Amino acid sequence: MSETNGSNGGAPAGLTKKDFSSDQETRWCPGCGDYAILATVQQFLPELGLPPERIVFVAGIGCAGRFAYYMNTYGVHGIHGRAPALATGLALARSDLSIWVVSGDGDALSIGGNHLIHALRRNVPIKILLFNNQIYGLTKGQYSPTSEEGKVTKSTPFGSLDHPFNPIALALGAEATFVARTVDTDREHQAQVLRAAADHQGSALIEIYQNCNVFNDGAFEAVRGKGRDANQIRLEHSKPIRFGVDSERGVTRGPDGRLRLETVSEVGEDALVVHDAHDPNPSQAFSLAHLSERPNGPTPIGLFRAVERPVFAESMTRELESAREGVGTEDLDALLRSGDTWTVE
């Protein structure tokens, strides 16, 4: 079996979006951010250079979980939170497939938190799309592990008491080798991030800010709505980190070592922090993750980190596959008779 990881190196297979879309009717609420993500992913997949049968979508539970049904690829819609574990088993069994996990903030960070962090630390060759809408949609609007403190929902009429996760920081803490963030409606940026994830060797976590217009509308307004050009801090490897409508603002490191937002004309271009996504040390990526605690002002998107580390069990898998070749009943007979035996005539 040839190894695939995410992509086939972009070899064109002459396929289009249509080849990757199923005939199933989409069932999300009108206006849901999931539609934009679905369209972008379907549009992007031909770029992998793989026929649809070599691609598998593994989905968890939640609104995002329906994603797999809309793809004309292989797919499994598993149980709540366990998609990364199921995908891990599949990835270990089949190194020739391109495997994508679709999960949400409740699925990946609450009930399935354990599987997410372990898949990331192992560097299993799976690409995890985390649709973060900061709410439980499918169960009709309870607060999620990414909802802001004090969130008023049906289950928290007096405001939630929980401090939220920062998914990017969590992934970095879990030793993820690829961590990125994008926005549902930003098709081009999203496709760029998907491309980088597919090319990455090992697991990729992509947080996608996804608007739930029914239960948490406008959660990402600052980076998704009118003010997006002012607030999106687009991270680009080896470039000084600048943002703003006219790139007039930037990120610097203060004398206390902390990152801060400044006006470029005041500090000078040389003072800007240069983004290094390949830095083996995750400290700067971690600082960037905490540059904005909530996406309601300037917020970094793009590739936080992409480093190389051996892919989980890759060499072991090769070894096992070749060891098994030609194994038959004779070898089995020898195995069954190994150790101390005796014969009765």
Add this chain to the structure above:
Amino acid sequence: MNKATEEIERVVVRFAGDSGDGIQLAGDRFAAATALVGNDLATLPDFPAEIRAPAGTLAGVSAFQIHFASRDILTPGGQPNVLVAMNPAALKANLTELERGGIVIANQDGFSEHNLRKAGYEANPLDDGALDDYQVFRVPMTSMTVRATEGIDGITARDAARSKNLFALGLVSWMYSRPTDATIRWIEQKFAAKPQIMEANLAAFRAGYNFGETAELLQVHYEVKAAPAEPGTYRGINGTTAAALGLIAASVRSGLPLFLASYPITPASELLHELSRHKRFGVRTVQAEDEIAAANMALGASFGGHLGVTASSGPGMDLKQETIGLAATLELPLVVIDVQRAGPSTGMPTKTEAADLLMAIHGRHGESPLPVVAASTPAQCFEAVLEAARIAVAYRTPVILLSDTFLANSSEPWRVPDAADLPEIDPGFATGPNSGEEFWPYLRDERGARPWALPGTTGLQHVIGGLEKEDGTGHISYEPGNHALMTRLRAKKIAGIATEIGELEVDRVDGAEMLVLGWGSTYGAIKGAVRRVRLRGEKVDSAHLHHLNPLPRNTGEVVRSYRKVLIPEMNTGQLVNIIRGEFLVDALSYTKVEGLPIFAEELDDVITERL
């Protein structure tokens, strides 16, 4: 000195000491040598859950019992005839079970003031007449071991004392005329990397053996001749190894790569360890982050065309059930091995019980029937696992295989089958469309099984999931009639397995009015007890269930044909409820939940009383 040799038919020996004393190792080696003699045998290891329980205390006692004979035997024996006690705690914990007049071989050096106090003895039982009813041999094993190892480079007296288990092994090997070469070879291999330890162990083993031969203390040794057995190649095997080999056999016979994902748990971890060694057969093992992940990884591997297996014990089974339910509705092969232990909750992790039967059959929400297979003896785990894998693949279903702590750890001789005689398993992967130009993942075959189409197969792309599926197409459907249909189709598929698992066989005598019906590891005890009762002229039949769901198709007919049906179980009465509920037969129940197997002797009394 030429000592007398006495021939005996059977004997039960129990080795007992501190959990750090190497008792299990000595027992294992004794069992291996005994198997080579051609005796029939059964073993029962019994050790504490604590890895290093406080030395010298009753809680820290580890024991290993072996029953061997020149005829066919069925259980590790109830009362031991010989007790090897390495310290006072070992004596105290085991003496009550020793037969009156039995032999005590005590490591005299272990009976220090300090150890006596820790075991709660006020006076030394070796001196105060407490053992007057037994034949006692006091052997200064520790000091003789230290002396035997003097002069070995780099071995301190402390290191040397650790080899006293091999002194005990040597001594008992002499007593029962066991061959020494296999043990010596084993020591040489096992400690090849540590030559001094190897030397010390060899010296200790030989010293023990020679002590038996030369010391005045022991005047007789015994011989137990080979038991009659069918021609063939034999090896000693425990349930864990038998299960591991069964899985590898299933992989070879099906052509499916074997994939085991497990989370460490007593007593199922041993299977993970055992399978991790078989790279040659392409066996993939993963130590998952938790029990749920283990089940999901195995299921993911099955989706990819591997033989997905996960193994656990009670607490882990609780956690896996949601995933097993998913496998039931995805209709993918999955083998789930439950090495049962005493519960509830953490319970007694190293002690045996068989109380997961109803959980295996019914332990998921909704209607999610699945096949349940139970192993009956340590060696039979091989066949049982192979059968579970066969059913899983043929019917595209999760199968729960019930084993237990006793089966996993006990060993017995196994007549090794020829690989070519093992059942062939045909995965029968889907290769093309099955409904016109389309591929329908839930279009069933005559067995009711759905097609298994592997990712990578052109044109057969499909999505399966936990949501209810439309019959045939597999599309999501909440249509009432469809759900009712799918529920019945899934149930019918599982029930239909009964048509090809063979009938329940009854071990009959003419005129029997009582049937003793069992399942799981009570097999040996039931056979043994029925044999004893019959020797006294009573008429009792026995039968054993290996398939618990579905039951063999003649089960109802069999149980209805007796005036009395007695069901012994290592739980508080689970099979008995199934038999009563399913067949309206007023079956009698005998239950035991002491963390110990049921023994033939006790069951003999129960049968006799209820006849």
